[in-house]
Amino acid sequence: MRKTAALLAILIGMSGTISAQSDSLQANRYITRATTLGVGYTNILDTYLSPQEYKGIEGRVARETMRMTKLFNGNVSLQNFFQANLSYTHNSPDNNNTFAGLVNWNYGLHYQFHINDHLKLLAGGLGDFNGGFVYNLQNSNNPASAKAYANIAASGMIIYRFKIRNYQLVARYQANLPVAGVLFSPNYGQSYYEIFTLGNSDGVVKFTTLKNQPSVRQLFSLDFPVGCSKLRLNYLWDIQQSKVNQLKTHTYSHIFMVGFVRDLYLVKNKKGNPLPANVRAY
Template sequence: MVWGICVFAQTALQAQEDSLKASRYLMRATLYGVGYSNVYDTYLSPQEYKGMDFRVTRETMRMTTLFDGNVSAQNFFQANLSYTHNRADNNNTFAGLVNWNYGLHYQFRITENFKLLAGGLADFNGGFVYNLRNTNNPASAKAYINLDASGMAIWHVKVKNVPLTLRYQLNVPVAGVLFSPNYGQSYYEIFTLGNSDGVVRFTSLHNQPSFRQMLSVDFPVGSSKVRMSYVCDIQQSDVNEIQTHIYSHVFMVGFVKDLYRIKNKKELLCRLPCGHIKERQK
């Protein structure tokens, strides 16, 4: 009977330690990339502008203790700057956007090496488009907040004994608010004269059909882990008689770190059965 109690206690101890370890897992990735950008904003010009996109991303994912440790938290930041030109090549624009997402995903473990994630994200965006030839309205501000539906697939495989991690993620904004001047309205009218009626609008799939998707592969290089990624960022809106879009296709590369958060050892011992604390101290 004593042996059975010890086995049960040891099993419970191992499960508790595994749960604590899982909840302390932390992944960090920093990537840099370059690609193609297509910018269109009828507030500034009826023409499309095409050119280069430069982008940096910073991502953190960690497991939480929610729902028996099956929920992960994602913190994702990206910033991009594009330089584009029109078809006649007689005018150029600069466009920049900063995007920050934070959300939770529930993880469905389909097999030992494959899992699907589903959840939601808070999506914050701010930026600008600047037309180099316009004099009256040379710039257009970008500011919008969304609640996104998010899905992800993660697959761990080996190719010739090389461990790879394949991941695909799709984020789609389903509801939010967006700042936009009315067609022909200047920012002077909005911020100086106070004519701000209708410049903050509710958005959903009907007037902001956008999405972000990311496909990546992680693989070891020496003692480090490298990530190569493709980002397809489609942002568009049709609000206040102004149509806009920024289409970006970017290839990125960077490094991934797998970490475990360390807590106080005394706190860990206090959470274990007293008998096991004595055994660990011997």
């Protein structure tokens, strides 16, 4: 009996060790998804349409997914971040208005440096893809300006976990800095009719660096539990600028956002297809 009991204890211990190792190897199945909505202030300049700045209100929606990968012994995370905004602005004399919109998608990897149980530093790179428009309500010849550009961006994060009483909170700061890319822009005084109908498209696609596109996106977020859910508060400071083909553009946005976070665990069925299941992250 004693030998049987000892053998059972060893088997149980081995089973627990194997289970723990298996769970650590499956960390890439844990996914954090967040959807946030918000409004804020924006300042827009596009000298193709007007030499004046336009200021007003902007609404924005964002959806983010983050998960660990198996790269570099499981120390690399994948971020998929999508956002879209729409703004309504007016000039200083208040005699003209514009509508503007932009869709932005970031997809990239970060290596995670675990400083301690509370602090992580992340560094990596992202693909940054953008498309949108600015429409001036009173311009007759060229009422609209198209926005299309893509970049390779350097990206960094600081993630800090802490508690207030029994509440687990997660604070994060992220900055994305476009290093190199391409941008579509008409030449000074050139119409879109010339570009797309007459085929005069020389020089409308430009290579960009920090010199002619000094831009940065900064995100501050705080996650905290509310009942059985987890709430996220975001502050987004978005600076997009360019100076090409004798044209200047900028969009400065300060957006406050709120939304919910879901933590998922991907479970594979018999056919190998991933099935999401809700889990508690904290």
